[in-house]
Amino acid sequence: MGRGKVELKRIENPTSRQVTFSKRRNGLLKKAFELSILCDAEVGLIIFSATGKVYQYSSQDINRTVSRYRSAVGLPQLYNCHSRTIEFWRAELDSLKKTVDTLEARIKHLNGEDLLNLGLRDLKQLERQVKIGVDRIRSRKQRALQHENVYLQKKLHEVNTSSSSSAQGHTNGLTKSTVDHVPNYI
Structure with a gap:
C-alpha cells in the first residue's frame, strides 16, 4: 500500500x-x-x-x-571577495580624504584665506554665507546682552530695596549718581 x-x-x-x-x-x-x-x-x-x-x-x-x-x-572566489573588500575600503578612504580636503578648504575660505582660486559666483555665495553667519552672531549677542541687562537691573533693584530697608543714610556704598551710571545694553 x-x-x-x-x-x-x-x-x-x-x-x-x-x-x-x-x-x-x-x-x-x-x-x-x-x-x-x-x-x-x-x-x-x-x-x-x-x-x-x-x-x-x-x-x-x-x-x-x-x-x-x-x-x-x-x-568570484572568496579570496577575490577579500580583495574586493580591500578595494572597497581603499575607495572609501580616498572618498573620505577628498571630503576632508574640501571641508578644510571651505574653512579656509570662511576665514578669508586662499580666495584667489574662487570665481565670482563662489565669492558671492561665500559672502552670503558669511553675512548670514554674522547676522546670527549679532542676533545671539543681542539676546545675551538683553539677558545680562535684565539680570543687572534685577540685582540693582535688589540692592536698592535692601538699602532702603536697611538703616537710613546707608546705601551699601552706592549713591544715586552711581546707580544712574549702570550701563543699559538695550
Whole structure:
C-alpha cells in the first residue's frame, strides 16, 4: 500500500512543523551521504532552520566544495571577495580624504584665506554665507546682552530695596549718581 500524496504548504502547528523538519532534514542528510558513497560524487549540503541553526554535510571539505561550486557557476572566489573588500575600503578612504580636503578648504575660505582660486559666483555665495553667519552672531549677542541687562537691573533693584530697608543714610556704598551710571545694553 503506497503513501498518499502530501499537500505542499506550510505546516501551521509549530510542533508538527518542527517534527517534520527534523525527520525530513535527517532524511535529506542520509540521501546526500548515500549519493556520495554510491556514486562517488562530491556532495555538499547546507540547511538553515527557521531559527537560524545551520546543518551541513559534505563528502569533502565544505570550503573546497563551495569553492568548486563558485568556480563552476562563475562566481568570484572568496579570496577575490577579500580583495574586493580591500578595494572597497581603499575607495572609501580616498572618498573620505577628498571630503576632508574640501571641508578644510571651505574653512579656509570662511576665514578669508586662499580666495584667489574662487570665481565670482563662489565669492558671492561665500559672502552670503558669511553675512548670514554674522547676522546670527549679532542676533545671539543681542539676546545675551538683553539677558545680562535684565539680570543687572534685577540685582540693582535688589540692592536698592535692601538699602532702603536697611538703616537710613546707608546705601551699601552706592549713591544715586552711581546707580544712574549702570550701563543699559538695550
